[in-house]
Amino acid sequence: MSQNSDLEMAINTLVTQFHSASADKAPTLKTDEFKGLLSSQMPNLVKGGADQGFSAILREMGVGDGEGISFNHFWTLIQSVATKQFSLLKGQTSSSCGCILQ
Helix, strand or coil: CCCCCHHHHHHHHHHHHHHHCCCCCCCCECHHHHHHHHHHHCCCCCHHHCHHHHHHHHHHHCCCCCCCECHHHHHHHHHHHHHHHHHHHHHHCCCCCCCCCC
16 A cells, blocks of 8 residues: 555645534535634634634635535635745745646
8 A cells, every 4th residue: 555645645634624624524514613624723814713804714715605615615715825825935935836726
């Protein structure tokens, strides 16, 4: 059996953390479950649990009022955060990101 790469393990962690946030193992997360996931796993994204910032994140992800948060919504957030994080860190390295997100 081959060992998983760091990237494969990171992807597994994203999927596992998303699904473990669901109390009833539903395919989508309720708003409070998702807020708990962000506060425990991405605490720098929503500092202090500010509801206004959280609402902006949901809008950016394309989540409608009362809609469950799907893994696809979560992946939209991950894409956005990854791009922003790379942009912040690229000043520390000589690499650049030409990623196109659609």
